[in-house]
Amino acid sequence: MRTAIFPGSFDPITNGHLDIIRRASLLFDRLLVAVLVHPSKPGCLPFADRADMIRRVTADLPNVTVEQFTGLLADYATSQGARVIIRGLRSAADFAYEAPMAWLNGGLGKGLETLFMLTSPQYAFISSSGVREIAALGGDISRLAPQALENQIYAACNRTE
Numbered sequence: 001m002r003t004a005i006f007p008g009s010f011d012p013i014t015n016g017h018l019d020i021i022r023r024a025s026l027l028f029d030r031l032l033v034a035v036l037v038h039p040s041k042p043g044c045l046p047f048a049d050r051a052d053m054i055r056r057v058t059a060d061l062p063n064v065t066v067e068q069f070t071g072l073l074a075d076y077a078t079s080q081g082a083r084v085i086i087r088g089l090r091s092a093a094d095f096a097y098e099a100p101m102a103w104l105n106g107g108l109g110k111g112l113e114t115l116f117m118l119t120s121p122q123y124a125f126i127s128s129s130g131v132r133e134i135a136a137l138g139g140d141i142s143r144l145a146p147q148a149l150e151n152q153i154y155a156a157c158n159r160t161e
């Protein structure tokens with residue numbers, strides 16, 4: 001059983017993430033989507049909601065599971081039997097951010113490989129931060145994030161505190 005892990009903040013999941021999840025799920029027996037819980041960085045969507053939202057939009061993918069994790073990704077991946085970390089790349093800027101992370105994770109002695117998947121070009125401009133900002137200002141996110149999640153994203157990101 002080959003398990004890969006696709007970690008991220010997913011605040012919120014975007015159409016770009018979903019594209020990577022669909023394509024990676026075809027390459028492995030099991031794909032574990034892992035939502036980082038970072039208590040000092042609460043972000044926009046509550047952590048539990050992020051995982052539930054990903055479950056809803058991946059319900060048609062039988063080999064995809066979604067969990068939350070805290071702490072080191074390398075430890076969590078190993079505990080789940082994953083030797084491959086999937087990360088999406090949109091640009092050279094992403095590569096500059098991702099390469100040191102892959103080297104660091106690879107150097108932790110757990111035998112982890114990071115596999116980069118190029119985003120499909122129609123999603124290359126999408127980011128969670130962009131979705132959050134547009135949603136907070138009441139703009140149209142219908143081409144950026146899964147439509148089934150739109151109302152939840154607007155409700156979470158548009159709240160005034």
Ligand code: PNS
Pocket residue numbers: 007008009010036071072073074100101104105
């Ligand atoms: O969606 P993001 O925010 O780009 O994902 C970043 C993530 C969650 C993959 C990364 O921050 C992470 O793995 N955090 C867990 C802590 C860890 O293992 N850090 C060492 C890797 S440099």
